[in-house]
Amino acid sequence: MKEIRAIVRPTRIQKLRDALRAIPNFPGVTLFKAEGFTAPASANRRSVREELVDFSEKTMLSVVCEDDMVESIREAIMLSCRTGQIGDGLVWVVDIGEIHRVRDGSPY
Template identity: 65%
Template sequence: MKEVRAIIRPNRRERLREALRAIPNFPGVSMFSAQGFTAPASVDKRSVRDELTDFTEKFMVCVLCPDDMVETIRETIIKSCSTGQIGDGLVWVLDVATVHRIRNSEPMA
């Protein structure tokens, strides 16, 4: 099992939700409000005002899925969320050792 995580622009959330729902047997998604800034902002000449307001609103996307769905989900996130601009976000994949349902302690495959 894997966890696919991404940081995306808020204005891409609905587009991503629709695209993920179109994937056959999609297992579900969690999204969280997040804040961050891109690395290029840290090397540019910046004013004090910029330093105090450099965090921008983002969403963190988390999907637990079987290994064979990772590429489809990763590609869907990239396709749905890319604008071609700095700040589009990141997507990464983590190994998940175990997952259990809270309601009945049942392990998930």
């Protein structure tokens, strides 16, 4: 199993939701409010004041899925959240060792 995590623009969530729901047997997604800033080397030169207040709203998401679903989910995230601008976000995949349901302790 894998966990796909991503940080994206909150304004792209509606389009992302539609893209994920279109994937057959999509397992679900969890969203988190987040804040962040672009790597300084990637951004244009700014004043010290701008550097201190440059955090912008982001949405972090997590999807736990079978290995064979990773590519379709990753593509849906990247295509629906891409604007072509700095700050579009990141997507990464993490291996999962074990998952258990809280409800009854059974393996997922």
